[in-house]
Amino acid sequence: MATTNDSGAAPQPSPPDAVAAAPGTSGKKLEMTNDPARTGFDPQMKWWMNYFKILTGQMTPEGMFHFREWRYTVHEERDCKRCEEYRDWLFTYSPTVSFLSGKIEDLNGKLDKSNVLCRRCPARLTEDGQVHRQSGGFSPNHGILLCANEIRDRKHLEDTLAHEMVHAWDHLRWKVDWMGDKDLKHAACTEIRASMLSGECRWTREAFTRNNWTLTQQFQNCVRQRAIKSVMARPRCEGEEHASKVVRKVWDSCFSDTRPFDEVYR
Secondary structure, X not given: OOOOOOOOOOOOOOOOOOEEOOOOOOOXXXXXXXXXXXXXXXXXXXXXXXXXXXXXXXXXXXXXXXXXXXXXXXXXXXXXXXXXXXXXXXXXXXXXXXXXXXXXXXXXXXXXXOOEEEEOOOOEEEOOOOEEOOXXXXXXXXXXXXXXXXXXXXXXXXXXXHHHHHHHHHHHHHOOOOOOOOOOHHHHHHHHHHHHHHOOOOHHHHHHHHOOOOXXXXXXXHHHHHHHXXXXXXXXXXXXXXXXXHHHHHHHHXXXXXXXOOOOOO
């Protein structure tokens, strides 16, 4: 799963200024919020009128981002209902989810529909043009968040749920330092393991979803890059170089650790 935020809580809406700093992110890139005069997207207009602007080139890429987020708000109830149906099916029929659920119970934890929640997760657009989305998150105090508006289908939700359940198992087993208050090695290791064991980096997912048809080292590269991006989202991380260095330090030991599985199955 590509996640830029594994805190387990849905991101907060952007502040009302056209360009505003994200809360608690001193020195981080600023977030962009909508200005109809600049972007061409006007939330006061009918959806089809905004869509017509896209078709005729009257809306900027930034405007299209805000239009997409606006439509997610409109369809929030529908998306959450679909997500909950997928979640309930997976807890009943998915071998991976059932296996991880049992292993979590062995460590005196429990995950079910009371603490695996489907919600809309607003994305962030920063001043450098990068869009930051998440499909899920884990919080030791609350459980698992599934981002209903970012879920493509049931297989995608299965990958996302498995990723977060690996985090849950890791936390119960080792009490992970999620924020990196001591160092970021814990975060790097659990992100490597979650991307490796969840199935989100298997070749078919990379090829048919992300259009990456590379054969050599594709799996390792996917796991590495997703771990780096997730570590970069930690407040204590100083940037991509810092995240890459931490991931390299723990790579050999964490990439070879398939617990609670015997091997990489997905």
